[in-house]
Amino acid sequence: MAIGLPRKQESPLAIPPEASFRSACHVAAADRLRVTGCPVCKAAGRVLSSAPNGRRAGTDGGRLSRTTPRFPPLFARQGMGHVSSFSLFAATVLGAIALLMMMPRPGGVALRRIGAVLGAATLGGFWLWLARFLPDLGANATPFAYYYVFSAIAIIGGVRVITHTRPVYSPLWFVMVILASAGLLLVLAAEFIAFALVIIYGGAILVTYVFVIMLASQATEASDDSTAPAYDRIAREPLAATVVGFLLLAMLLHMATIERPSSLERLEDRPEARLRVVADSDSIIELTTLPRRAPARVLERLRPEDREHLAAEFEPASPVKPLAALLSELGDDDEADDGPDADDVATDLLEAWEEAGRTAAEYEDELPHTARRAVAETLLEAVEQRFSAYLDRPLEPAERARLAKAIADHRRVDNIERIGLDLFEGNPLGLELAGVILLVALIGAVLIARQRVTDETGAGG
Amino acid sequence: MTGEMPSLVLSHFLLTGAVLFALGLIGFVTRRNLIIMFLCTELMFQGVVVTLVAFAFYHGNLEGQSFVIFVLTIAAAEAALALALVVLLFRRRRTLDAAAWADLRG
The missing domain is CATH 1.20.120 (Four Helix Bundle (Hemerythrin (Met), subunit A))
Incomplete structure (x- = not known):
């Protein structure tokens, strides 16, 4: 049941009352809608399609019931539309x-x-x-x-x-x-x-x-x-x-409590853009350290036809490109020809990447740090295996180190490091100013406090 | 930290931050003790800090957290200056009542 759009004023009754907030929002996400009001809870849910023609906008009752959300509802919508x-x-x-x-x-x-x-x-x-x-x-x-x-x-x-x-x-x-x-x-x-x-x-x-x-x-x-x-x-x-x-x-x-798309959904609004970013990125670890944003996950939540289309167009390239480049470098002295084998390599690496994603899924219930670490380790291991299989020899320690370094270069640094980097690379002037402010405050406090007040104790002004 | 624990809802943290900020504001207006008034500004800072970090989390970058560093700086400077001033004022009038300085209104 595809409901035509635009329908800016839709009765809340148009949505089955039993439809959970979660389902509706997932459908909305899957349909790549920009939902500016929760369709379930807010009266006259303002469902605006980002697509100009709005053909995809629809809250299909059947889809509502069979959508099995992978993510908890508050995940899908980082808003509290459910809080009336x-x-x-x-x-x-x-x-x-x-x-x-x-x-x-x-x-x-x-x-x-x-x-x-x-x-x-x-x-x-x-x-x-x-x-x-x-x-x-x-x-x-x-x-x-x-x-x-x-x-x-x-x-x-x-x-x-x-x-x-x-x-x-x-x-x-x-x-x-x-x-x-x-x-x-x-x-x-x-x-x-x-x-x-x-x-x-x-x-x-x-x-x-x-x-x-x-x-x-x-x-x-x-x-x-x-x-x-x-x-x-x-x-x-x-x-x-x-x-x-x-x-x-x-x-x-x-x-x-206004509805706003979650970080994930902001990507999902335009999965092509995200995947292109991913493909152009020289950081594969950025992907694996962001397991929940992995394109596979994004793809999972798309409509099947979109998924196929996007998968065909982007997926093989996404995680593989930077690794393939590295691979061709590593394999310079090897007899393997890069050209014909590139697809195989790409497929192999894609598998490794997906394996890492599965590992992430296993650890999904754990703390994110755990999942992250597990993903990175899995990926490193898998990539090493693929590389050595491709080169048909065990990786030399130097190569292994280089691989690990290439991966580790993009690994997540911890919170303190990142804040330090952000402060010193992004806001050095602000940091200096903060220091100056503190110094001025120190001098000012000393100057104020050392004034001697000898008169008029207790005298009201 | 991007994408980390994304199941947490931004709005909930904004709610807490807003409540803290409003409490600080109410306290600033209703309390008559100079020191407590400044303490209430710190409470407002707390609300802002929670909000900033929540937004930093939501946007998956660290700019909010960096900004908190500056908020802390300002809070520290403010506390130093304000408390020095309060001590000075107390020594003049022997009271912490803000109304004692109502003549500053002119």
């Missing part, structure tokens, strides 16, 4: 009320407790509601569970930072926020930033804060909040601030 705006806004409003109740105010302990309970319930309910999608993620759910835990800790810590009446506790709760954020960044594979955050924020900045607070705070009875200064006990304009803040939050959330 209503739930988001309801959670936002409840959170705003809870935060408002938790704001420091004189004699409102009971109210603040109620607010805390309401806030916790809101957060928990929203998390549970989001977590309905966890089972769909399959093995990928594990890092996502970490997301929920760390995110909840960060949000709770943030709330406590701004609602605690004792200034000393706010930085301590902020340390919780820092640690939880570092956890989030670890989930995002930003190891260096995560640890830098803990060291710089938790270790340096927050210590300074605590130090200054202890230096500058007035004496307070440990057990009695009422002896704290009024400016810590009474919030300023809590209603207006909360309303404005949560309006901003609602807008941000609305923007944040």
Whole structure:
């Protein structure tokens, strides 16, 4: 059932209600649509075809049911179209009320407790509601569970930072926020930033804060909040601030949950372009270190006719070209003629490459690093085998080293190295400027702090 | 790191970043303690950091992470200067209440 396009206003009922978000999105991906609104959840899903004639746009019911997605739904669509705006806004409003109740105010302990309970319930309910999608993620759910835990800790810590009446506790709760954020960044594979955050924020900045607070705070009875200064006990304009803040939050959330194609899909929109990039690339390892982007995977998700077409046109060339070039170099002293054998070699190398892809699939449930490493090793091994078979002799150590180097040259360096490279190659000026800023701040802080104030202690201005 | 754990959803991290940012904003407005106000700006920085890294992850490059380095730099410089200023102000008025300096409004 090919539904004609363009249909910018389509009833949500046009999609079978049982059709999962996943299936619809996969169909959409397979049809290479640009979906600007989730067809399932958002009313009047704006399904716009990127193809000018839009002939491929269709949500075939039969296809919906038989599509067996390889990827979890949240993979396919890096958006939260499944999170209806209503739930988001309801959670936002409840959170705003809870935060408002938790704001420091004189004699409102009971109210603040109620607010805390309401806030916790809101957060928990929203998390549970989001977590309905966890089972769909399959093995990928594990890092996502970490997301929920760390995110909840960060949000709770943030709330406590701004609602605690004792200034000393706010930085301590902020340390919780820092640690939880570092956890989030670890989930995002930003190891260096995560640890830098803990060291710089938790270790340096927050210590300074605590130090200054202890230096500058007035004496307070440990057990009695009422002896704290009024400016810590009474919030300023809590209603207006909360309303404005949560309006901003609602807008941000609305923007944040807009559908956007995943990284993978951005490639899949134009698989030809991706494959051409791949074919022109001199880096085969870039392919293997990106197993999920491997053209085979992309091809898998295409329509059969597209797949054949693209496979015929691009696939043999894609992983093989750089290796074949290397091979012809290596085989210079060999009697083998490059011309007639090139196809065989290409086929062989393609097999090796696909083997690496299969290895990646085996490790798909593991941590990506594991899968990556497995792929690289498999590929290196397989390529070595192919090379030696082609040359009809075992590879010499020098050749083996050269091969390994050619592969390793493109291997993924780890996060710290890459950040270092990025900083020093991409932003040397910014780095220098950051250093200058730090120096200026240092001098400025010293200059400010060493001014002697001898007069008017306690004198209001 | 491109393509790594792509099953994680960008929007979720944007959500967390937005919440942290909004909390920092609300705290900055509602708190009257100068130090806590600056602490709330750090909270806003945290939201931005999470957002930047999430986008870096999403786009499969490191520019967001590099930018976080600069955010950290600015945060450190800001903390140093702001806290020095706060100490200075505290020594003048013996209070951390931001309202004590309301006459700066002119």
